[in-house]
Amino acid sequence: MPSSKPDPVRHLFVSPSAVALPRWLEAFPKASVVAFGTAVRTLPATALIWFRLDEVRPALEQLAELRKMVGPARIIVLANQPDSEHALPLFSAGIRGYCNAHATAANLRQVARVVQAGGLWIGEALMQRLLASTQTAMARMPATALPHGLANPVIADCLATLTSREQEVARAVSTGSSNKEIARRLGITERTVKAHVGSVFQKLKARDRLHLALIMNGQRPS
Template identity: 40%
Template sequence: MSQNIFLCSETVRPSARWLDAFPEGVCQEQADLVAAVRPGDVVWVEAADGGWLDRLGALVKLLPDCRLVVVSMTPDSAEALAALDRGARGYCHALAVPSMFRDVELVVRHGGLWVGPELMARVVGAAGRALAPQATLQQPLLSEREAEVAREVANGMSNKEIAAKLGITERTVKAHMGAIFEKLGVRDRLQLVLRLSEHRDVSLPVH
């Protein structure tokens, strides 16, 4: 069974919230990491010093069958993008609530990418503007409401912003997102934008 492993050192330890999220989680020093990991494990790396980025890149190559997630005490967009560029599958605050840690794990374990709603909205919005899907919806893959939600995702809006604009709850937006992902065969918001742009039969008009 796969496990969650936090990369520890003399000065770096997982937060109490991480431990609450993963009671069976393992704290492992880098020297013993290779012997401890199994395919499919999620390895959590803290951006705690100047060498963390190089260490992350080395671990990505060393552990190709694992998912690496970076946690930071002072998260910012530039750091997140640097982590993703080195091969991390997720990036979040080191003091996130336990439920968010579990959400991150779920997404990356299933092959998705987690960078938090704010950065994801920026990335998706930039991708949507660059790709500029223009075709109309030629096949009824999505319902009218699902198409509206998908369009706003492509415009870079968060679930909260979509809910406010469409006059529905965030829970309803999440339900629509689940249906959209399933119908279009995508795992995250960025894949959704790419799908809409690559396949004109499911692309949406830009208003």
């Protein structure tokens, strides 16, 4: 668990025109601004990318391009006219936030806080829509109760149920390390690694280390 350390979050504005809206700069005076397509040196995964879409090109295409440039950094999309239908596929494509390009500086800072803390910012419009659908969902709820017994196989919330040591080895396994390598790195016996690995398998219902890797990476083992 990362303790609350000083916050060196890097902000990067990417827009087709290389100009930032005044409110961006007001919110993050020390941020950099680059034009879309400009080469960027690799960014830490903790960086925040504020991406203003080019309205005329397919959003997913732009996103794929951007992703190649910025690596694992978190992307927040700024849309001129937020649209729920538009936003959903973007989240599927991995963005962490979606908000109005004309948001106030205070709003933008709030979005940054949320995404930085590991959350998703789904935008005012989409949020409203989710909240609004409450009534309709509730209206037809009593009759059509959730399918309880025949629910799909559970994807456990991985890390939370593991001890810290187990998390360590689980991560190592999921990135392709062998038991022997893990043992050497952690300064313990290969036998102990096997013990942890076995325990992780049980808790996450993984059949072998490859399945574990798939689970840890958010995929469904076949």
